[in-house]
Amino acid sequence: MKIIIAVLSFFIFTTSLFGLDAKVKYDKVISSVEKYYYIAFTKDQIINKGIAEFLASTSLLNADAKKKINTKFTFYDNKYGADSKECAYEKIKTIIEFLLQQMFSNEEVYDILIHSTMNSLDAHSSYLDKKHMQELKVQTEGVFGGLGITVSKKEKKLTVVSPLDNTPAFRAGIKAGDIILKINELPCENMSLNKAVSLMRGKVDTSINLTISRKGELIPITIVRELIKIRSVDARELPNDILYLKISTFDKKVINDLSKAIKNYETNGMGIILDLRNNPGGLLSEAVDVVDMFMNRGNIITQQGRSSFDKVSYDTSKEKTLTEAPLVVLINAGSASASEIVSGALQVHHRATLMGERSFGKGYVQAILPIDEEESVKLTVAEYLLADGKSIHNIGIKPDYEIDADIVDGYDRVLEAAQDYLNNKAIFDEKYLAKAYGIQTLSKRFRNKNIAQKEAKVYEATLRDRFKKIQKAPADSTKWLISIGIENYEYTADVKYSKKSAELFSELLQKKYGIEDHHSLVLVDGEATMGRIKNKMKRLLRQVKAGDTIYFYYNGHGIPVPSQKNEPYLLPNDVEPEFASDDKFFKMQNIYNLLSQTDADKVIAIIDSCFSGGNDGAHLIKGVAATRLVPKEVSFNKKKMVILFAGRGTQYSNMYEQKGHRLFSYYVMDSILKGRDDVEMLYNEVYVNVKDESFKMGDMHLQEPTVVGNKKLNFR
Secondary structure, three states: OHHHHHHHHHHHHHHHHHOHHHHHHHHHHHHHHHHHOOOOOOHHHHHHHHHHHHHHHOOOOOHHHHHHHHHHHHHHHHHHOOOOHHHHHHHHHHHHHHHHHOOOOHHHHHHHHHHHHHHOOOOOOEEEOHHHHHHHHHHHHOEEEEOOEEEEEEOOEEEEEEEOOOOHHHHOOOOOOOEEEEEOOEEOOOOOHHHHHHHHOOOOOOEEEEEEEEOOEEEEEEEEOEEEEOOOEEEEEEOOOEEEEEEOOEOOOHHHHHHHHHHOOOOOOOEEEEEOOOOOOEOHHHHHHHHHHHOOOOEEEEEEOOOOOOEEEEEOOOOOOOOOOOEEEEEOOOOOOHHHHHHHHHHHOOOOEEEEOOOOOOOEEEEEEEOOOOOEEEEEEEEEEOOOOOEOOOOOOOOOEEEOOOOEOOEOHHHHHHHHHHHOHHHHHHHHHOOOOOEEEEOHHHOOHHHHHHHHHHHHHHHHHHHHHOOOOOOOOOEEEEEEEOOOOOOOOOOOOHHHHHHHHHHHHHHHHOOOHHHEEEEEHHHOOHHHHHHHHHHHHOOOOOOOEEEEEEEOOEEEEHHHOOEEEEOOOOOOOOOOOOOOOEEHHHHHHHHHOOOOOEEEEEEEOOOOOEEOOEEOOOOOOOOOOOOOOOOOOOOOEEEEEOOOOOOOOOEEOOOOEEHHHHHHHHHHHOOOOEHHHHHHHHHHHHHHHHHHHOHHHOOOOEEEEOOOOEOO
């Protein structure tokens, strides 16, 4: 009875404050989220999330007001229970009363609550009022005024997905991945996507000032707005009967334009290049139809909602494709959403070869749900899954041939590579391995033993070149590094490439994050004895202050000690595995205690070691050769610390002979070099790459990296 009264009171109260129309709109928003959002929340949870977002992001409250409101909220939590209907009612009542006291109108109060609720969900969900609905319509129809830039929220930062080709933003040098810090001196922190887009649009021939961050560098840019006319498809013939198709966006005109271009093309030509670089996406229906033109069998994409029953599959529908010509698809970091659906489907079904850079990684589905005749909510309702079941969100599509996508002085190396591939595969292979295109890596699907051996010869130079491209960060006295790599052991089998990986890892972090030499401890091989590791670590960690960041890296043997109930240990250079005892091994629990008990705000640990009791098929402890031991779990401060492990407890840490590194370490450094500073994003990318590569090595080599602790931390 108490609950019914509370709900009724809530209805009467909000109706009297908002007026009936506002109450109906608010209820419809809450109901839409409850029913369709891809994560299941109760109405009370949704209301509480909106309240929490309001308190965290609003500039309407001074410190004293926040304190008073939080005091009331604590009282309600204790009296009713934080998740109860009564508690939600009292909290929203408090917020409404405060806003009305601040002379906000009923409509403004409603607007604040609606937007706080939507902003609390994710970066892509939002409320679309009449103005924003009109802007959305203009976008999908292909003509609008502004800069020619597509933005999204990544880690709560306003991030450029891509500049559209031949637009003011493109000509001004805006790049995919740039972070917009200010728009006309207005800070973008806590700014909604809708507001950011509105600010960047305006009258033709008016200017706008942006402050962007690119790899730590602040860059002021002034851009003059133009009427943006998006030409969805640009088609032209290249030498040797190659058809080049550039799709800028997946709007309502793309299918008609693309069909005309393909039908006019000589079907006996060498092939087609489909360029999806800097294409931020668009309409799902158009992306599905584009795939249908090139592929006549198989699943294109699956939308997976909040339950296993909430699933929609999109399959090819045509019995005959428009063309069976060889197909190369170009992608880069600005290829997102619908572009990833097209490129991913064509790659999974082996219909096309992908070249360029890893794509953006936007794999959530948004639906436009009407609230009334003029306003709607844009809500994340599902996730895209490729035909092989893999998600692309925050991971992206990895091309078959990774090639630096920057166009320098008009030279488009990716386009040249695609033409070579279609004209003469043998010439392409030779140039690719000779780094003629500025190569990075080669997908497993196109690698054979001869290519792998040749690639290994050019790898080291390639890695060094990538290091050279990194701008050295300013010295940062808040960062500390401990890097340990033991390749040559005194009493047991060596761990090939461990020393090399540890040295390169420390080089990379020092240059990228500004870690000073006297803040770095690098111990390799004979330097990494038990005494030195303990003493030097303790000495360095005593200097760490509040607000600092610690990076810990270990590459070498790890072992669960049977006599110590399978406690996991790292193996220093001078310790013999057979004589396992608590005082002679470096216990992982002790290391984690040392790291997490410092005053540092953030600790990121990377452990490239297995704890299986073996090493590449050999055993470390006499008598346990036939069994892979499961190490005991350890504990640490999971709020300020995160640990990335090379694999699960019973798995080996593999060599990566083709690259001259340990497999896990190679892909960690590869992701850092690509700017994956977010721990969760880096882990997702490393997991996919390591698992895929190890799968090719055979069942006993399967390696699945794991992560424990606070995945929301950032390397910077």
